[in-house]
Amino acid sequence: EAGVVQSPRYKIIEKKQPVAFWCNPISGHNTLYWYLQNLGQGPELLIRYENEEAVDDSQLPKDRFSAERLKGVDSTLKIQPAELGDSAVYLCASSDGDTNTDTQYFGPGTRLTVL
């Protein structure tokens, strides 16, 4: 079974440029998460989707960040415009949504460097 797929793995951009990250969850997983991981820190949730609905986006900086999961499968996270402080690893995770057994499986992440 394929795991969570993310692309690109690495991205280098100049500040004020837009950037987008893509995630394809494990097949059959209806819950998808985007986490931000700063250097030397644990991941922090940005947004959680149940199918195509964003059920928790309280930590997403909505002035510059946006996300979508139009068909309830793959998802895109966008930053426009990027700032120097956005340099971090962006992790996508998915789970089957069963509260009793829910385990989140992570993708390899996208390392963003903003110059």
Place this chain on the structure above:
Amino acid sequence: AQTVTQSQPEMSVQEAETVTLSCTYDTSESDYYLFWYKQPPSRQMILVIRQEAYKQQNATENRFSVNFQKAAKSFSLKISDSQLGDAAMYFCAYRSARDAGTASKLTFGTGTRLQVTL
């Protein structure tokens, strides 16, 4: 809000020896899940072990076991017969058993970097 604390930024263990990584958490909830994730230098976060708070028995997965002390809010990871491939960042994480709004997110500690020496 829940918090997770890992007080050991770095640990070192010799190959074949045993090491214990510490984790404490703070919550007012009685039902929750605890996890240990491993993140090798390639950065893929891998689940090592999970523990349901309602279970008194400590979880075990091969060479990995936990010491779950609910009253003390402590959740340590023991790695037996350490191998070179165990070298990684280890994150302790908490998740509420509720499934409402922000509840199902994972709250992570800051991680412990484990080095395995020959």
